[in-house]
Amino acid sequence: xxxxxxxxxxxxxxxxxxxxxxxxxxxxxxxxxxxxxxxxxxxxxxxxxxxxxx
Ligand SMILES: [Zn+2]
Numbered sequence: 381x382x383x384x385x386x387x388x389x390x391x392x393x394x395x396x397x398x399x400x401x402x403x404x405x406x407x408x409x410x411x412x413x414x415x416x417x418x419x420x421x422x423x424x425x426x427x428x429x430x431x432x433x434x
Pocket of ligand 1: 427428
């Protein structure tokens with residue numbers, strides 16, 4: 381019984397952890413030049429055309 385509870389707890393923590401990770405990294409990145417949020421995985425900033433290093 382305790383084993384099951386611990387297992388569920390670990391699972392919930394993993395899901396929350398993944399969710400928090402995506403919450404932090406999914407909205408995009410900040411452009412280093414104009415400090416606007418730009419979509420993830422794009423080669424250059426759409427606002428100021430600066431190349432973005434990942
Ligand atoms: Zn920019």
